[in-house]
Amino acid sequence: MKLLFSRSIAAFAALLMAVPAQADALIDNINGITLDEHGDVVHFTGLLMTTDGRVTRLLGRKDKRPEKLDWRTDMRGKVMLPGFVDAHGHIMDLGFRSMELDLSDTHSLAEAQAKIAAYAEANPERTWILGGGWDQEKWGLGRFPTAAELDAVAGDRPIALTRIDSHAVWVNSAALKAAGITPATKAPPGGRIENGILTDAARLMIMQAVPQPLARERDLAFIQAQQMLLSKGITATADMRTTLDDWLVFRRIADKNLLRIRIISYADSIQTANRAAGGSPSPWLYDDKLKLGGVKLFADGALGSRGACLKAPYADAPKQSGQCLLTDAQLKNLMSRAAMDGFQVAVHAIGDKANAEALDAIEAVSDAYKGDRRWRIEHAQIVDPADLPRFARGSIIASMQPIHALSDRTMAEARLGPGRLAGAYAWHSMLGNKVPLAFGSDYPNDDFNPFHGWVAGFTRADGTGQPFGGWQPQERITREEAWRAYTMGGAYAAFAEDRIGRLAPGLWADFIIVDADPLLATAGDLWNMQVEQTWVGGKMMWERK
Numbered sequence: 314m315k316l317l318f319s320r321s322i323a324a325f326a327a328l329l330m331a332v333p334a335q336a337d338a339l340i341d342n343i344n345g346i347t348l349d350e351h352g353d354v355v356h357f358t359g360l361l362m363t364t365d366g367r368v369t370r371l372l373g374r375k376d377k378r379p380e381k382l383d384w385r386t387d388m389r390g391k392v393m394l395p396g397f398v399d400a401h402g403h404i405m406d407l408g409f410r411s412m413e414l415d416l417s418d419t420h421s422l423a424e425a426q427a428k429i430a431a432y433a434e435a436n437p438e439r440t441w442i443l444g445g446g447w448d449q450e451k452w453g454l455g456r457f458p459t460a461a462e463l464d465a466v467a468g469d470r471p472i473a474l475t476r477i478d479s480h481a482v483w484v485n486s487a488a489l490k491a492a493g494i495t496p497a498t499k500a501p502p503g504g505r506i507e508n509g510i511l512t513d514a515a516r517l518m519i520m521q522a523v524p525q526p527l528a529r530e531r532d533l534a535f536i537q538a539q540q541m542l543l544s545k546g547i548t549a550t551a552d553m554r555t556t557l558d559d560w561l562v563f564r565r566i567a568d569k570n571l572l573r574i575r576i577i578s579y580a581d582s583i584q585t586a587n588r589a590a591g592g593s594p595s596p597w598l599y600d601d602k603l604k605l606g607g608v609k610l611f612a613d614g615a616l617g618s619r620g621a622c623l624k625a626p627y628a629d630a631p632k633q634s635g636q637c638l639l640t641d642a643q644l645k646n647l648m649s650r651a652a653m654d655g656f657q658v659a660v661h662a663i664g665d666k667a668n669a670e671a672l673d674a675i676e677a678v679s680d681a682y683k684g685d686r687r688w689r690i691e692h693a694q695i696v697d698p699a700d701l702p703r704f705a706r707g708s709i710i711a712s713m714q715p716i717h718a719l720s721d722r723t724m725a726e727a728r729l730g731p732g733r734l735a736g737a738y739a740w741h742s743m744l745g746n747k748v749p750l751a752f753g754s755d756y757p758n759d760d761f762n763p764f765h766g767w768v769a770g771f772t773r774a775d776g777t778g779q780p781f782g783g784w785q786p787q788e789r790i791t792r793e794e795a796w797r798a799y800t801m802g803g804a805y806a807a808f809a810e811d812r813i814g815r816l817a818p819g820l821w822a823d824f825i826i827v828d829a830d831p832l833l834a835t836a837g838d839l840w841n842m843q844v845e846q847t848w849v850g851g852k853m854m855w856e857r858k
């Protein structure tokens with residue numbers, strides 16, 4: 314692991330292009346496309362910047378190039394776009410998940426066993442083997458796998474593998490032993506322990522026994538995630554639910570001069586925000602690459618597991634309507650405490666009732682906390698159409714994930730029934746109500762390729778045009794509107810529109826080089842668009858090999 318780590322850092326450092334300090338640099342002969350402050354498309358052929366990475370001018374074809382330049386490069390007509398801003402992601406989860414064993418592509422128990430054995434052999438330094446994605450139904454097994462079937466392939470170290478739906482974990486005897494679970498152990502209420510399978514509430518018994526990752530493992534996970542995001546053209550991201558450990562990783566990486574992406578952190582609690590940043594948001598640190606700006610709160614759970622808090626019962630579970638996690642008073646108190654210290658508040662709300670409660674709370678506290686607060690509702694997935702105008706009235710940002718409309722649609726129809734989809738994944742209605750929209754992906758829980766989200770935004774379909782005509786197509790927005798939400802929208806949502814989100818004088822030269830014009834491409838071609846280079850602050854941070 315140590316070797317791997319230093320090698321990946323060396324390779325990574327070599328990527329950075331040396332640009333002499335100060336004065337002007339010109340990137341010329343580009344097919345540059347950006348949006349202006351009104352969201353209108355602007356074309357340019359040259360980008361002039363300071364050598365420390367801020368845009369000074371966009372040049373048209375006929376504009377004279379300065380004669381005295383410290384540095385210039387010719388892009389040979391390639392397409393340049395502003396970098397994407399993912400308004401909602403989880404950096405460390407992305408990194409750790411990429412390092413874990415993924416069984417989602419296995420079709421039989423035997424295939425999974427072979428993959429587990431190979432992973433164990435390739436990763437001798439891992440004290441626990443962690444991963445997931447298995448599905449015994451896809452394997453055609455007709456039963457759950459057992460501890461003995463794991464012992465047989467890699468029995469020496471503890472193994473814990475989460476089922477595809479996250480509701481069960483499959484472990485071996487070494488993991489049971491490490492967690493102190495014997496045949497006499499009783500499962501907690503709401504859970505089951507059976508032959509190496511622990512479901513729901515019982516899963517925690519295993520998860521608590523997994524050792525916390527070491528600092529160098531966390532750093533490695535971060536570097537992996539950063540590379541993955543840069544490779545898809547994401548130059549800035551909100552990190553939702555930053556823990557104190559996560560914050561220390563970001564700082565450690567930045568102190569080593571390895572932070573290449575911009576991060577706006579929303580702490581997982583007011584305590585974390587205060588411990589990490591002090592009694593108010595941190596300043597922009599490391600040349601505007603890192604800031605702890607806010608706090609993330611949770612009003613409910615997820616729709617798939619029926620944890621989303623709904624005004625009426627689930628269509629496919631008439632006795633359930635989900636669970637709002639905080640009372641009105643609790644939500645208001647937490648918001649006040651965060652707002653009092655100047656932290657921005659981002660509330661996770663999926664169900665229509667959770668959204669209404671978040672809106673109630675914002676309306677109640679915004680009398681006391683005036684000014685430009687930019688209250689955010691994360692996901693805003695199922696909103697009662699009657700509540701939509703309330704977003705605009707409170708200048709509340711709807712932080713939404715267009716890709717969810719594709720990955721959730723069948724499930725959402727089952728959970729809600731056809732009658733309640735009017736305010737679901739309703740970004741057209743949001744814009745129609747003049748609600749500021751910020752797009753993201755909620756990685757690693759969904760596909761973070763921003764081109765996929767972009768296409769989903771204006772087609773309500775995937776790159777192959779499925780479902781035909783788009784799902785709930787009345788909620789499509791235009792190609793430019795979707796692009797804006799994925800760039801300027803995310804910047805605005807993070808109080809960063811004076812720094813990032815488009816290419817304009819005074820803003821950072823955060824851009825990507827791609828292989829085609831995204832405004833002329835078919836939806837299918839846009840879906841498959843490849844990023845060739847990713848630049849942050851005027852430096853090339855990633856390049857396709």
Ligand SMILES: [Zn+2]
Nearest residue numbers: 401402553755
């Ligand atoms: Zn999330």
